Amino acid sequence: MPIIVQKYGGTSVGDTECIKNVARRIVAEHDAGNQVVAVVSAMGDSTDELLKMAHEIATDPPERELDMLLSTGERVSVALLAMAIHELGRTAISLSGNQAGIQTNTVHMKARITGVETGRLIEELESGKIVLVAGFQGVSPVEDVTTLGRGGSDTTAVALAAALGAKLCEIFTDVDGVYTADPGIVSDARKIDAVSYGEMLEMAATGAEVLMLRSVEYAQKYGVPLHVRSSFTDQPGTWIREEDEKMEKAVVSAVTHTNDESKLTLLRVPDRPGVAATVFGALAAADVNVDTIIQNVSEQGTTDISFTVNQSDLPGAQKALQAIAGNLGVAFLIDNDMGKVSIVGAGMKSYPGVAAKMFGTLASAGVNIEMISTSSIKISCVIKRGQVEKAVRALHQAFNLAKPA
Numbered sequence: 084m085p086i087i088v089q090k091y092g093g094t095s096v097g098d099t100e101c102i103k104n105v106a107r108r109i110v111a112e113h114d115a116g117n118q119v120v121a122v123v124s125a126m127g128d129s130t131d132e133l134l135k136m137a138h139e140i141a142t143d144p145p146e147r148e149l150d151m152l153l154s155t156g157e158r159v160s161v162a163l164l165a166m167a168i169h170e171l172g173r174t175a176i177s178l179s180g181n182q183a184g185i186q187t188n189t190v191h192m193k194a195r196i197t198g199v200e201t202g203r204l205i206e207e208l209e210s211g212k213i214v215l216v217a218g219f220q221g222v223s224p225v226e227d228v229t230t231l232g233r234g235g236s237d238t239t240a241v242a243l244a245a246a247l248g249a250k251l252c253e254i255f256t257d258v259d260g261v262y263t264a265d266p267g268i269v270s271d272a273r274k275i276d277a278v279s280y281g282e283m284l285e286m287a288a289t290g291a292e293v294l295m296l297r298s299v300e301y302a303q304k305y306g307v308p309l310h311v312r313s314s315f316t317d318q319p320g321t322w323i324r325e326e327d328e329k330m331e332k333a334v335v336s337a338v339t340h341t342n343d344e345s346k347l348t349l350l351r352v353p354d355r356p357g358v359a360a361t362v363f364g365a366l367a368a369a370d371v372n373v374d375t376i377i378q379n380v381s382e383q384g385t386t387d388i389s390f391t392v393n394q395s396d397l398p399g400a401q402k403a404l405q406a407i408a409g410n411l412g413v414a415f416l417i418d419n420d421m422g423k424v425s426i427v428g429a430g431m432k433s434y435p436g437v438a439a440k441m442f443g444t445l446a447s448a449g450v451n452i453e454m455i456s457t458s459s460i461k462i463s464c465v466i467k468r469g470q471v472e473k474a475v476r477a478l479h480q481a482f483n484l485a486k487p488a
């Protein structure tokens with residue numbers, strides 16, 4: 084019997100009525116002759132609410148305890164979903180990440196999955212049960228609960244699909260699929276029918292939060308086809324798979340953005356070999372993900388280096404820099420008010436003038452570019468946070484991405 088892995092996001096299990104709706108969808112898939120594993124997120128905004136409580140109690144809550152706390156959100160929804168499925172007369176079993184065999188490293192709050200022990204899952208599926216797994220969590224080698232970072236249930240689902248050899252991983256969410264821009268910001272954004280792993284990786288990395296970046300990396304590595312679709316309709320959504328002839332190969336497929344960048348600038352950095360390695364080595368050791376980096380022209384033996392990190396990594400970055408700044412004789416500045424706008428498209432590889440058009444569009448919209456980074460299929464500009472929405476709309480229009488009126 085084919086195995087299908089489904090994942091339902093927070094809005095899809097936002098209240099008990101939504102949970103009953105999800106139960107009906109899962110049962111329909113099961114009754115159609117599939118073995119179903121469903122991964123669920125915490126209900127609605129409950130992860131944010133748990134985080135808020137933690138920060139009302141402690142200024143810097145221990146990450147181990149945060150993981151214990153946050154993992155409860157997914158346990159609530161998975162247990163309620165099991166009850167809803169029992170009400171429909173089918174047998175389901177809910178499992179925590181640990182019980183489902185999700186093994187991770189020891190990095191709390193953004194653990195990486197290191198393996199999936201599928202024995203229990205297969206046993207439960209073989210006995211005819213629908214298996215429900217609490218997303219976003221796993222267990223470390225020292226038996227502590229870990230969580231996978233925001234949006235981590237996507238990664239749980241893809242990891243399970245890969246480990247179980249599922250024919251498909253369906254990501255059910257609150258939009259109809261992957262759009263040419265965040266539909267919450269651009270009202271005429273268009274749903275994309277199919278997109279390659281490569282483009283989706285760039286989109287997720289530059290802020291299209293509809294899929295967690297690591298889930299796309301995992302899907303590409305193990306060749307798991309993804310179908311992102313709405314849990315509230317039966318419409319087909321967006322397929323994410325290897326690039327093929329049928330895909331559009333648009334010069335620009337989507338405009339993405341983030342609102343949570345912090346820019347750090349190191350002043351008067353000695354311009355000699357090994358200094359950048361020391362700085363970025365210290366950040367890597369603190370598990371800080373560094374994004375755009377620029378180094379200025381050196382003057383009188385010193386230079387300035389600026390880079391961006393996600394706001395959530397700012398405390399870790401500050402700590403790491405403070406520890407080395409004295410020895411290097413450098414000071415650093417923080418600008419916590421940044422965002423980023425990006426254009427992504429497989430076709431831009433072989434099409435000149437895309438960058439010029441992007442920069443010209445931003446200039447006409449009065450948006451100042453502070454940093455630029457590129458890959459062969461993406462151009463990103465770091466800009467002030469307050470200008471992000473305006474920039475996204477201007478680029479979406481300039482590259483003709485809107486759905487036909």
Ligand code: ADP
Nearest residue numbers: 092093094256257261262264265267291292293
């Ligand atoms: P879930 O709780 O189901 O995991 P998320 O909130 O993580 O849902 O992701 C879905 C949201 O992602 C959408 O509501 C939408 O606002 C946002 N989003 C951002 N960029 C895009 C995009 N390009 N296409 C679709 N959704 C996007």
Ligand code: ASP
Nearest residue numbers: 124130219233234235236
């Ligand atoms: N509940 C977690 C979050 O809000 C994980 C997820 O929804 O995927 O980030």
Ligand code: MG
Nearest residue numbers: 092234292293
């Ligand atoms: Mg999500």
